Amino acid sequence: MVISAGKAELIQIAAITVGSYLLVQIGKALIRRSIRKTYSDPSDDVTKVTGLKFLYNTLSFLIYTIACFAIIYSIPPFKDIGKTLFAGAGIFAAILGFASQQAFSNIIGGIFLVIFKPFRVGDLIKVGQLDEGYVEDITLRHTIIKDFENKRIVIPNSLISTETIHNSHIKDARVMNRIPFGISYDSNVDVAKKIIQEQAVQHPLFRDYRSNLDKELNHPAVDVRIINWADSSITLRAYIWTDSQEEGFLLKTDLFYSVKKAFEANKIEIPFPHRTLVYKNNEPKKED
Incomplete structure (x- = not known):
């Protein structure tokens, strides 16, 4: 065919x-x-x-x-x-x-x-x-x-x-979370730092990545430092390690709640902006 x-x-x-x-x-x-x-x-x-x-x-x-x-x-x-x-x-x-x-x-x-x-x-x-x-x-x-x-x-x-x-995942997924907290100028800074450190260490997502040398030198597992003197508050920043960015977000949201409760129990004030208004008498002086 x-x-x-x-x-x-x-x-x-x-x-x-x-x-x-x-x-x-x-x-x-x-x-x-x-x-x-x-x-x-x-x-x-x-x-x-x-x-x-x-x-x-x-x-x-x-x-x-x-x-x-x-x-x-x-x-x-x-x-x-x-x-x-x-x-x-x-x-x-x-x-x-x-x-x-x-x-x-x-x-x-x-x-x-x-x-x-x-x-x-x-x-x-x-x-x-x-x-x-x-x-x-x-x-x-x-x-x-x-x-x-x-x-x-x-x-x-x-x-x-x-x-x-x-x-956030390439090479090393671990994250150093830098979490800010504001306290009033009348509050005890040392007490506030201790509260933040205790609440962070107790959280199940917290990870201690200190070296053996850091532990021997008694460096804290959670470092808290004053980073700013703002208009109405002293800004503290906590440096906290987690295994991933997702866990860091969960830890941060939980700490905002637990630290707020601990601050209230220890008379640590979380300030809000204050403004002082001064009224001046602008009337002209009477001449003698």
Whole structure:
């Protein structure tokens, strides 16, 4: 049986299309399996998950792009049309390149994020002045961050590449929490410092990261210092270690409550701004 050239080309197009689709599905299934295995095995580095998710998101784009070029160059009519378009497409290519500059910038930015790893999937980061959140996904075009209100922040990769990134989980997740407390000028500073230290040390999220030398020298587990003489208060700052920024936030909110109660029980006043108004008599003096 002889198959005409037109039918043969259609069969070839169908074969490439179906083959590329099956290849994408098989590749994604293998990547999903690797991701599940990585999440279930604590010994695997979290950077592996980041690379796998990025590969998962770019696999379709890469395979279908290759499939399109394969169809163009494997079928003579399409190949001739492609050569004609490429030969006379200088101006069109320039316009298209200018229009897609931002898109290519996002793609290059995404590749750089995966290569240089300023953050990974699951890291707590802050990009520029945006809200903090957990990295949920990295795609060719953008990065998805889940904030503390469970909202998703979608940031183009090109923007991330030019912004300062605050990563709370990279290398060392421990956090030195600097928590301010204000007391009145009439209050006993030594008693206030002792209360803050006792409440902090009793908190279950507090961590003592003093060195052996610090302990031998009797350095306090929680350092409390006067940092400012404000208009209406003396500002104390406590330096308290926790295992992560999330735990630091919980510790801070709990301390605001417990320290307030302890201050009230020990007659330590938490001041509010006072203003003294002086009225002057501006009436002119009577001449003799």
